[in-house]
Amino acid sequence: MSDTSTAxxxxxxxxxxxxxIAKSVAAxxxxxxICIPDTNLKxxxxxxxxxxxxxxxxxxxxxxxxxINAGLYMTGHRPMMLIQNNGMLACLNTIKAIALxxxxxxxxxxGQYGRDVKLPIEKNKLRVVRLLEPTLDTWGVPHWRLxxxxxxxxxxxxxxxxxADLGPSAAIVGAPSN
Amino acid sequence: MLKHKAVEIIAAHRKEAISVATMQAAAPWHKAGQGKDFxxxxxxxxxxxxxxxxxxxxxxxxxxxxxxxxxxxxxMQLGSLVTIGAQAPRNFFHIVFxxxxxxxxxxxxxxxxxxFSFVALAKAAGYAGAESFSQADDFDKALPGILGRQxxxxxxxxxxxxxxxxxxxxxxxxxMVAKLRADMGF
Numbered sequence: 051m052s053d054t055s056t057a058x059x060x061x062x063x064x065x066x067x068x069x070x071i072a073k074s075v076a077a078x079x080x081x082x083x084i085c086i087p088d089t090n091l092k093x094x095x096x097x098x099x100x101x102x103x104x105x106x107x108x109x110x111x112x113x114x115x116x117x118i119n120a121g122l123y124m125t126g127h128r129p130m131m132l133i134q135n136n137g138m139l140a141c142l143n144t145i146k147a148i149a150l151x152x153x154x155x156x157x158x159x160x161g162q163y164g165r166d167v168k169l170p171i172e173k174n175k176l177r178v179v180r181l182l183e184p185t186l187d188t189w190g191v192p193h194w195r196l197x198x199x200x201x202x203x204x205x206x207x208x209x210x211x212x213x214a215d216l217g218p219s220a221a222i223v224g225a226p227s228n
Numbered sequence: 229m230l231k232h233k234a235v236e237i238i239a240a241h242r243k244e245a246i247s248v249a250t251m252q253a254a255a256p257w258h259k260a261g262q263g264k265d266f267x268x269x270x271x272x273x274x275x276x277x278x279x280x281x282x283x284x285x286x287x288x289x290x291x292x293x294x295x296x297x298x299x300x301x302x303x304m305q306l307g308s309l310v311t312i313g314a315q316a317p318r319n320f321f322h323i324v325f326x327x328x329x330x331x332x333x334x335x336x337x338x339x340x341x342x343x344f345s346f347v348a349l350a351k352a353a354g355y356a357g358a359e360s361f362s363q364a365d366d367f368d369k370a371l372p373g374i375l376g377r378q379x380x381x382x383x384x385x386x387x388x389x390x391x392x393x394x395x396x397x398x399x400x401x402x403x404m405v406a407k408l409r410a411d412m413g414f
Contacts, residue, residue, distance in 0.1 A: 082286075107286070107315065109279075110307030117276040118311075121283015124268065124405055126414040129283075147273035148280075152401035 063167040063197035063224030068093025071227055072103060074202045075159065078209040080104045081127045084115040088134035088161030093227045095132065104130070112141035120154040130157040130209070135164075135182045138220075145189065149218035157212040158220045159205070160193075167225045186220060193220040231325060231387050232256050233364045238294065238323060241371045245292035245321070246284055246408070250277035252331045253296040255395035263397060263404075266291075266411045271401040275304025278312065278322060285317035285379075288412065292319045292375065299326040300338045302346065312380050313354025320380040322350070327387040332394045350382035362386035 071094040075083070082105045087095055099106060109115045115131045122129040133141075138160055149156035164176040174180050186193045192211050194204035205221045212219040235256040242262065249257040250270040257263055268284075270277040281295035302308075302324055312320060324346050329335040350358035356378055361367040367385065374381055 109311045111305065113273075113275065113305055114279040114282075114308050114311055117270075117273070117279025117305075117308075118283035118286070120405070121280045121285070122287040123283075124408045125284055125287025125412055126409070127287050144273045144276055147271065147401065148276065151272065152405045154405060 061167050062170055063162075063165065063195075064199070065225045065228040066196065066199050066202065066223070068095070068227040069097040070199060070202055071159075071196070071205070071223065072097035072100065074205040075130070076103050078130070078157075078206055079128055080130045080157070080209070082107055082122050082129035083132050084109050084118045084129060085132040086110075086112055086115060086134065086137050088132070088137070089163050090134075090161030090223050090226045091132060091159065094159075094223070098132075112137040113144045116141050116144035116148050116156060119156055120148050120152065123154050130159065132159045134161045135178045135222075138182060139178065139185065142185075142189070145191070145218055150189065153216040155212040155216055156218040157209045158218065160220050160222045162222050162224045165224055182222065191218045191220060193222055195224055196221050197224040229362060229364045229367065229385055229387055231327070231390055234325065234367065234385050234387060235260050235262075235296075237364060237368045237371060238296065240368075241375060242294060243292075245294045245375075246288065247294045247296065248277050248281040248284065249296040250274070251298040251301050252390070252394060253298060253325045254397050257296060258397040258399075263399070266408065268404040268408045269397060269399070269401060274301050277301060278305060278308040281320060281322070282308065282312050282315060282317065285320040286315060289317065289319055292321060293317070294321045294323060297322060297324045298331075299324055299328065299346070300330045303338060306349070309350055309353035309355070309382075313350070316354065316356070317380055318356075318378040321375060322355075322380060322382045324382065324384050325387045326384055327389050329389055331390060335389060335391060346382060346384045355380045355382050358382040358384070360384040360386065
């Protein structure tokens with residue numbers, strides 16, 4: 051066995067069935083999903099339109115999603131966001147002001163769009179893939195990876211953390227759902 | 229129309245509505261005693277008032293929601309007009325204080341001043357109605373009827389430029405979020 055062949059065969063994130071992601075999301079008790087679609091989460095989004103799923107609200111931008119999430123929270127609902135890694139960077143100011151400073155539970159299911167799953171994240175070519183987690187760390191946003199079916203429980207863990215902290219949290223889907 | 233006069237008129241007709249205020253409409257709204265209950269400011273997130281108001285309107289369809297927005301602020305999340313139009317909350321009333329300037333930062337002109345129309349944009353985005361007012365008396369007479377209609381409705385107010393020092397309510401947004409939740413019974 052050579053190190054080279056082992057490295058070439060290794061996959062750092064597997065596809066997870068979208069229906070399983072959707073079931074895990076529904077199990078949190080989320081009432082609404084404010085969605086700006088992500089390619090990695092295409093099949094999960096499709097499954098989230100099924101019966102018994104949270105109400106889906108499409109917004110134009112992630113900034114809007116943070117605000118809508120907060121408005122629903124203030125009126126007694128349990129919303130969440132579904133966005134892309136690029137979108138997370140786009141809404142940092144509203145995350146800062148609303149999720150962090152105003153203490154609003156803001157659970158984000160984030161698709162790691164563009165990730166090469168055959169490389170460790172830190173060796174990916176795309177800057178957004180490499181820097182998503184360090185950016186979340188910088189802002190004190192706790193996050194968990196969802197890189198395989200065994201990680202599905204991280205959705206509940208991240209959800210619970212947002213509500214325990216009254217702040218943001220994230221579960222990051224590493225490969226396209228199928 | 230003077231900003232403080234516009235605030236006075238909205239306050240007089242607010243009744244039980246939830247309010248959201250931002251930028252230089254917020255301090256006069258608080259000064260008029262409107263920030264105590266069923267209210268939240270969009271603080272340090274310029275542009276978010278409309279989105280916050282939409283979330284509240286969707287979450288509490290039994291209550292009217294009045295958003296006191298700024299023109300520069302709304303331009304920062306202009307797409308929210310489309311999101312609001314698509315969701316079409318009947319209880320959503322969006323009042324834009326249009327003074328044509330970024331008042332808080334020193335009255336620099338907003339982009340597109342005199343070129344675009346919030347009324348036209350809102351109508352094209354799917355709002356149920358949109359109107360503009362430049363005279364306080366006209367606004368005062370029309371507002372009760374507008375608030376009796378089904379939203380979402382946008383009201384564009386032509387507000388005179390104010391060169392006074394910017395003022396802020398100084399209440400942490402977290403405190404207002406918790407208070408509004410308590411007012412709503414949560």
